Amino acid sequence: MSGLANRYNWVKSPLIASAPMRLISGPALAHAVSSAGGFGFLAAGVDVTNLSQDLQTFKSILSTSPVPNYSLDVLPVGVGFILWGADLQHTLQILSQPDTPPPAAAWLFAPSNPSQLKSWAEGIRTATESKTDIWVQVSSVADAIETMAVASPDVLVVQGCDAGGHGRYQSAGLISLLPEVIDAVSAYCDKKDIPVPFFIAAGGISDVRGVGAAVALGAEGAALGTRYLASEEAIIKxxxxxxxxxxxxxxxxxxxxxxxxxxxxxxxxxxxxxxxxxxxxxxxxxxxxxxxxxxxxxxxxxxxxxxxxxxxxxxxxxxxxxxxxxxxxxxxxxxxxxxxxxxxx
Amino acid sequence: MSGLANRYNWVKSPLIASAPMRLISGPALAHAVSSAGGFGFLAAGVDVTNLSQDLQTFKSILSTSPVPNYSLDVLPVGVGFILWGADLQHTLQILSQPDTPPPAAAWLFAPSNPSQLKSWAEGIRTATESKTDIWVQVSSVADAIETMAVASPDVLVVQGCDAGGHGRYQSAGLISLLPEVIDAVSAYCDKKDIPVPFFIAAGGISDVRGVGAAVALGAEGAALGTRYLASEEAIIKxxxxxxxxxxxxxxxxxxxxxxxxxxxxxxxxxxxxxxxxxxxxxxxxxxxxxxxxxxxxxxxxxxxxxxxxxxxxxxxxxxxxxxxxxxxxxxxxxxxxxxxxxxxx
Known part of the structure; x- marks a missing residue:
């Protein structure tokens, strides 16, 4: 259970991530989550126009209110991208600014096709010298195996059918989806002799019982969206x-x-x-x-x-x-x- | 966690039930599950014609292969009924045979309306002098509260959207459904000053990780259907x-x-x-x-x-x-x- 807490040294186990909700998950929310030992995400979504500003704002909050224990080569925050709509070249420019460490993770979701996912994963790794981990959100075993093949993610976010906002119509609840994905991906990695990624559960988790269930199912942590809609820091009407x-x-x-x-x-x-x-x-x-x-x-x-x-x-x-x-x-x-x-x- | 294991003294914690699958869950399957410290169910379903014979067969297996620790006033088995189709009067005759102890539980599902559920719960309690516990399967908070009001079940089986066979189209996965039902029913019982029922999770649970998740979510055990389709004792093509x-x-x-x-x-x-x-x-x-x-x-x-x-x-x-x-x-x-x-x- 200590894998991800070792990898992101400001994070406590089990890892609690605030999901990148488009227009809602801004710097204040992400910072509050990371400052409490969780993993806060900004939401670039389909449009990276504001991402540079959001990262600067995050950095500025960080300078007056530091996140405990974070290492200086990355910002203790992630960014979520919706691949079918976001601009990769612009993203790579933003993530490779010399005056700003890159975010600790990029959460990739909803590519138009597998080769787009591959381009994003490779592009970000090159631009940030692999300082930015690649998280990919999947919602089926087939998705997960295809993702392993094209993007070798560091983290698989396994999204169950209960998730709010966008997701696939054809999916299952985490109680069956997560263990089946873990088994299939572990077998795949064993066959290919590559490291098994970390697994984060998402979809329907709103409290400590849901997080406990995610851990029982084999995840290292959980991503919550709906629960953070009801946070003081969410940008929400x-x-x-x-x-x-x-x-x-x-x-x-x-x-x-x-x-x-x-x-x-x-x-x-x-x-x-x-x-x-x-x-x-x-x-x-x-x-x-x-x-x-x-x-x-x-x-x-x-x-x-x-x-x-x-x-x-x-x-x-x-x-x-x-x-x-x-x-x-x-x-x-x-x-x-x-x-x-x-x-x- | 010891509540149901105290109530059914052959059962070990967490309680593992084989779901009453119509035409599939017969006496051999139910007996094998109960003999291993689980809770086996026969499936009367919509038609109780064969129930008397099934109970006799179960009793006969039991006489040569006893279930450890069961008390003699009930059979260490349950029976599942699909209320919109099953005949209550015939059921009550079968459950009140003087030469055969009644089953330890009746699992009631899919009433045509709440008053039918009430008649079944009251009828079975009267016919068996409350020796047969009432289990009711629900799949939403509204279902659960209505069920509490009309049937005061001993056990609520909370069925998530992942369940195989019949269930409601409108439901959620256990990861959100189970804790919300537990909170709402507990608050209801507190207000009415009545005992809180036991909770069993059903839907998408196929292995020890799913059972662990159910327990983390607040259940005393889990009911599995699909997993027992692949048992040697299932009556299945x-x-x-x-x-x-x-x-x-x-x-x-x-x-x-x-x-x-x-x-x-x-x-x-x-x-x-x-x-x-x-x-x-x-x-x-x-x-x-x-x-x-x-x-x-x-x-x-x-x-x-x-x-x-x-x-x-x-x-x-x-x-x-x-x-x-x-x-x-x-x-x-x-x-x-x-x-x-x-x-x-």
């Missing part, structure tokens, strides 16, 4: 955060769908991906067969209402969250969340 | 069993659907239930829009082929299994499975 706190019975109240992608106009995801979130009137209307243009008009009107667009029977705004949303019952500081889910008081 | 052994990547290779119910003519399930199984040509053809009568004809033809109906590209036979199917790699004795998943050598 109050209406969205309140909706997360209110939601319960996550298997019934959330669904993986492309309805919100379509309504928001972010419909460039590769085949097979959908976003899990709390259902509301937008989803009900789409399922009820309402005309798409009419539904979009109502969505835009809800958007213009601000926080009220998430409230009541007529709530229409996108509320991405995993099935663990019912275990998220209050807003807390991200450092406190990190310690609590790791099992500390 | 070799073609089906071989298909289970072959299948991998359960989140991708299985799906919850009503296609096989329709093809088999068992389409009386209440709204909202589907059966998870390994997909094959029947499913692909249904999704591809093939005429239902034509698909049924092909299904019947596959059925007539026996084991070959499960083989190759043209496999069409129903292959219910959970997402944990990829962790099931060989046929073993049910007693050995029970000990292995409990963590013994």
């Amino acid at each position: 109050k209406g969205y955060q309140d909706a997360v706190i209110r939601a319960s019975d996550g298997g019934v109240s959330t669904v993986r769908t492309d309805v919100y992608d379509k309504l928001r106009g972010t419909a460039n995801w590769p085949e097979g991906y959908g976003g899990r979130g709390v259902t509301n009137k937008s989803y009900e209307d789409a399922m009820g067969g309402k005309d798409f243009e009419e539904n979009t008009k109502l969505y835009k009107a809800a958007e213009a209402m601000g926080d009220a667009g998430w409230e009541g029977e007529e709530a229409r705004m996108t509320t991405y969250a995993g099935t663990g949303v019912g275990l998220v019952t209050k807003v807390m500081g991200a450092a406190q969340i990190t310690r609590e889910v790791r099992g500390e008081k | 070799k073609g089906y069993q071989d298909a289970v052994i072959r299948a991998s990547d359960g989140g991708v290779s299985t799906v919850r659907t009503d296609v096989y119910d329709k093809l088999r003519g068992t389409a009386n399930w209440p709204e909202g239930y589907g059966g998870r199984g390994v997909t094959n040509k029947s499913y692909e053809d249904a999704m591809g829009g093939k005429d239902f009568e034509e698909n049924t004809k092909l299904y019947k033809a596959a059925e007539a082929m026996g084991d070959a109906g499960w083989e190759g590209e043209e496999a069409r036979m129903t292959t219910y299994a959970g997402t944990g199917v990829g962790l099931v790699t060989k046929v073993m004795g049910a007693a050995q499975i029970t000990r292995e998943v409990r963590g013994e050598k």
Whole structure:
């Protein structure tokens, strides 16, 4: 269990990562998580335009509020990239600035194809002299083996079907997915005589019990998204955060769908991906067969209402969250969340 | 952790139950599981016609091969009932035979409505002088609270979305579902000043790691179905069993659907239930829009082929299994499975 804590020397076991949530996981959240012995992630997502600024902001927070024990050759933070949309060349420029150490990890997700994943892994390793570890998120055994073959990641993030936001429609819960991936990848590495990567569990984990389950299943740690939506440091509208706190019975109240992608106009995801979130009137209307243009008009009107667009029977705004949303019952500081889910008081 | 092992004195912790799989879980399987310190279940399912005979057979095996430590006032076995189809009055007659102790538990699933669940729980308690514990299978927080209100079960079996065979389409994986159900039911019991039931986890658990995860999430034990499909004692066609052994990547290779119910003519399930199984040509053809009568004809033809109906590209036979199917790699004795998943050598 000490592997990842040795590799990232500010991290305590089990490793608790804040997932890179696009537009939501900024420098303050990432810093709070890392400062509590977790692994904070920034979210570049599909657009790296703000990444340079985010890294500078992180560095600036770090200079006044150091993360204990981190080594100086990398920043104690990771960055998440959505490969089908992000610009690799621009990313490599940002990660190889001579005045700034590179992030400790790049979390790669949703490539258009395997060769794109290969280019990203090789490009980042070259640009950072392998100081930046390659984390790749997968959601099936087939994904995991293909990823091993093209990218030899340092860490596999195994994403179960319960995850909020984007993931594959065809997936399983961690309770079966994680051990099967570990067995298959370990056998593959044994055959190829290469090192077995570390495994981080993601999807539906909201509290210390979920983290304990992930460890029992063979992971070195867990990545949490939904739980950090309810952190003081998340960049999130109050209406969205309140909706997360209110939601319960996550298997019934959330669904993986492309309805919100379509309504928001972010419909460039590769085949097979959908976003899990709390259902509301937008989803009900789409399922009820309402005309798409009419539904979009109502969505835009809800958007213009601000926080009220998430409230009541007529709530229409996108509320991405995993099935663990019912275990998220209050807003807390991200450092406190990190310690609590790791099992500390 | 010793609660259920005290209640069922032949059982070791954590409790390992073989799920009541209709037509598959017979007396030999149930006896092998209980004899290894687990909790074996017979499957009455929707039709109790054979239940009396199954209980007699179980008793007869028991007389020559006793289960260690069981008390004489109940049989060390449970029976599973699918409430929308099973006959309550006939069941009560069978369970109150003066010459045979009643089973230690009745596992109730899929009532047509809450009042039916109430009638079953009350009827069985009266007929067996509460010797037969009431287990109820639920798959959401709402289900669990309603069940507490109408049936006050001794045990809640919490079924995650990864479960094979029938379950609700709207559910979550155990990693989020189980802790949320435990919190909500515990709060309910506290408010009503009634005892908290025991919790058993089901759905996607195939090995000792899954059982460990269930315990970390707060369960006293786990129920396994798919794993026992690959037991020597299961009443199962070799073609089906071989298909289970072959299948991998359960989140991708299985799906919850009503296609096989329709093809088999068992389409009386209440709204909202589907059966998870390994997909094959029947499913692909249904999704591809093939005429239902034509698909049924092909299904019947596959059925007539026996084991070959499960083989190759043209496999069409129903292959219910959970997402944990990829962790099931060989046929073993049910007693050995029970000990292995409990963590013994």
